[in-house]
Amino acid sequence: MDASDIRILSAGTALPGPAVDNATLARRFNMEPLWEQWIDVFIGTATRHLAVDLATGDIRSSLAELGELAARRALDGAGLQPSDVDVIVLGTATPDNLMPATVNLVADRLGVNHLPTYQLQSGCAGAVQALDVARQMLLGDRHSTALVIAGDVCAKHFDLTTDLKSLPPAELVNVVLFGDGAGAAVLTNEDVPGSTAIRHVINELCGLGRSPGQILEWYGLADRNSASSPVKEDYKAIEESVPTMAAEILESLLKATGWARADVDYIMPPQLSGKMTERIMAGLDLPHAAEVSCVAETGNTGNALPFLQLERVLSKMADGDRAVCVAVESSKWIKGGFALEHL
Known part of the structure; x- marks a missing residue:
């Protein structure tokens, strides 16, 4: 089988909570209006979705929860059930725990068992690495369908009590730059028309x-x-x-x-x-x-x-x-x- 025979059938994503705009961030952290303008001019991010409730500090979504939702949406797009998956690969820089691996928590939420699972610890290239690992595994004869998941929940690292006015720009930017979310894709080595x-x-x-x-x-x-x-x-x-x-x-x-x-x-x-x-x-x-x-x-x-x-x-x-x-x-x-x- 040639490597180019591996197909993507569908993709699905999940974002936590409502979109949080720059004005909301500025109000939450008692920042001056100029701070909001600074985000627009130097960062260029208008909104983001956060897994933490800024009002209460409660964590509203885990990576496992977002990964499951993205995975189900990808599987629905491919017309498949979780039981149709032969292997699961997840890439993330921010797993829910050091152990157990988040990929196994996602598998449990999907209701699947007795299949190989892999978790890659990596930054922004982790999604590509996970895709590559799944692709390589489908080149053999053991598996025909792979579920690839990738995502990050950075909000759990936020300290909502921090005085942002005291932070240098190099640290302040992390508060406005990042959002949380997960994505998934379904891969196959079968010749599916329209893939x-x-x-x-x-x-x-x-x-x-x-x-x-x-x-x-x-x-x-x-x-x-x-x-x-x-x-x-x-x-x-x-x-x-x-x-x-x-x-x-x-x-x-x-x-x-x-x-x-x-x-x-x-x-x-x-x-x-x-x-x-x-x-x-x-x-x-x-x-x-x-x-x-x-x-x-x-x-x-x-x-x-x-x-x-x-x-x-x-x-x-x-x-x-x-x-x-x-x-x-x-x-x-x-x-x-x-x-x-x-x-």
């Missing part, structure tokens, strides 16, 4: 000897009162590197598929923020490709984002259409992406 073929996948670590662009800490009993921030990001390194890496990923996908730039009908660019996406798109040089982005409405949902984009693009693609997804993992610098063709 979308995965023509190529890129999953390449390229961070040898390079400092991480993002660090997300797990705090245990011994250090839970640490004054150190649980989230650290080198935004200058990210801003400098991601547009270049995105262009390199696109070139690699085009070379692997033999496609010209004019052959690409849809582009799903990295979704760090609305403003970063604008910079990235300017460097990709795909004048005929329709951009499929959602970060301005959803915030940066980490591993959910490629599937949020995928759900949108699958609804648009017609016979012969081609789409490219580009994802960059800045925690230790991974190039991710995939090329699709609707048959």
